[in-house]
Amino acid sequence: xxxxxxxxxxxxxxxxxxxxxREHAPDLDVLGIDDVDGYEEPVEDQPTFxxxxxxxxRAGFAATGLPSLADDxxxxxxxxxxxxxxxxxRWSGTPKSDPRNNELLLQQLADVPDERRGAHFxxxxxFVHPGGEEVVEGRMxxxxxxxxxxxxxxxxxxxxxxxxHDAEGLTSAQLDPAEKDRIxxxxxxxxxxxxxxxxxxxx
Ligand SMILES: O=P(O)(O)OP(=O)(O)OP(=O)(O)OC[C@H]1O[C@@H](n2cnc3c(O)ncnc32)[C@H](O)[C@@H]1O
Ligand SMILES: [Mg+2]
Numbered sequence: 779x780x781x782x783x784x785x786x787x788x789x790x791x792x793x794x795x796x797x798x799x800r801e802h803a804p805d806l807d808v809l810g811i812d813d814v815d816g817y818e819e820p821v822e823d824q825p826t827f828x829x830x831x832x833x834x835x836r837a838g839f840a841a842t843g844l845p846s847l848a849d850d851x852x853x854x855x856x857x858x859x860x861x862x863x864x865x866x867x868r869w870s871g872t873p874k875s876d877p878r879n880n881e882l883l884l885q886q887l888a889d890v891p892d893e894r895r896g897a898h899f900x901x902x903x904x905f906v907h908p909g910g911e912e913v914v915e916g917r918m919x920x921x922x923x924x925x926x927x928x929x930x931x932x933x934x935x936x937x938x939x940x941x942x943h944d945a946e947g948l949t950s951a952q953l954d955p956a957e958k959d960r961i962x963x964x965x966x967x968x969x970x971x972x973x974x975x976x977x978x979x980x981x
Pocket of ligand 1: 853931964
């Protein structure tokens, strides 16, 4: 069976990536950080999603020798000049906590009127393998609402209404997994690179 290493510790993110990858490469065996003893995660110190995704995928390839994928993603809020951006996971400090991050973002945007609450999720996915390195990017645009809504997804999904669901006001945390995958930053990026991953690991 063809194997690929997924350099992430975020279980929800891994779940989404496996779901999307499986559609393109049903035979792919996806290993994670938990399958590797003593895996040392690199510090995500780059200023861009692309830089951090590459850094994570390179670390994965160096540690396992397997073709390695990594995702770096975050929420970029217009009224915060694109922040939290690459700082999204630890926006309210460490250890990282989605509820605390959401609470902080709500406070920071408390005085921002509805017409200036635009934001987008961004995602870079890097693939590092014996044949080379590649990075793809994806986006999902929408707005940040004023209260938490929904129980699905992860991270800032409870606060984010994508343009595609603006009329109903559904957050990403209220969407079926398949619908989130269809419109999400991660879904778009991963669908672009998945056929190349399938080809590369098939040798
Ligand atoms: O680095 P790894 O181990 O993959 O896991 P992580 O959670 O730290 O991942 P990132 O460094 O890429 O940070 C991404 C953060 O951006 C947010 N985020 C990214 N994609 C999201 C999505 O689809 N829905 C909601 N929040 C998302 C969420 O807070 C994530 O923790
Ligand atoms: Mg991270």
